[in-house]
Amino acid sequence: MARLGNLKSRKAVIETCLAMNASGINQGTSGNVSLRSDKGFLITASGVPYDAMTPDQVVEMDLDGGYYGEWAPSSEWRMHLDIYRSRPEAQAIVHTHSTHATALSCLRKDIPPFHYMIAVAGGADLRCADYATFGTKELSENMLRALEGRKACLLANHGTICFGPNLAKALWLAIEVEALCHQYFLACEAGEPILLDPAEMARVLDKFSTYGKQDAEALAKAQASGEAPVKRD
Structure with missing residues (x-):
């Protein structure tokens, strides 16, 4: 049976997923959300629609890669695990396949400082992690390199991942990254952005x-x- 401690936190994860999709930065069950807990972290279950997800379908995991309950965690659990293990300041993570961020990730290029708000990711650019198959250790390792000194990065031919001190700020950052990618996309269509x-x-x-x-x-x-x-x- 699933351990239903932290019921409020489980509900907050679901609410963040619903807000993520309602904002337009994600669709279906393609993204995922997690929240650090005292024993590890809570993460969305694999393949469960967010508008039908119940608190027992928010999966509890420990920092050794084990999970509890009847529901398997998101296929991207390893990225979340590795962020929590390596970045103590990370308390919540939002991973999306937002349209413009994903489109630019397919170019496999870092997003340069075309706008000062690029600094919200923590540095002078928004890096793109090297490509690897989803759900793999290789992808997670590539992501960690791209996140050095950053709170967000693109994932080549995949999407984006962001973390923050709480769910609200992690979601805000994911929305801001998508807005920046949209702006950069439009600027490049009009000409060459001045950096x-x-x-x-x-x-x-x-x-x-x-x-x-x-x-x-x-x-x-x-x-x-x-x-x-x-x-x-």
Whole structure:
């Protein structure tokens, strides 16, 4: 029998899957979602439609590659496992076959700094992992190399994978990556995009260290540079 601990977390995984498909960045059962747990992680079952998925069909796995219950985990479980084992900051993962990200992944090229928001992935470009058959150790190893210093990457002839500190932020990043890939696709159709230089991307990445943060230290840093307003009493 499946262990139904973390019922709230299981429901959150399903809700994220439904939001993923509703946003248009995934279709059918092609993508998958996981959430770190105290014993390992929870991941969507293989081949189960998200609008019919029940909490017992969210599979519990440990970090040694074992799973519990009657339902087999997603065929991409290894990518999730290896991210959780190698990136302690990863608390949630979203893998999609979003249209433009997947199309660009078929070119097997990194996405360059055509827009400053490319920094949301953690670096000055969005890397594309080398191709390998889905569900294989080779694919997972290729993915980990592409994710060095990054929170997202493309997977050649496949799609994209993103992680974050929670499900909401992992999903947000997946949506943002698809938007960037769409923008880059359109820019390339119109001409040759003008890329931001390394110095500018270094500045952008420094600013992103405080982007969206409300803590006092981050705010003070931004205020000291004159790039955040000063709070009045």
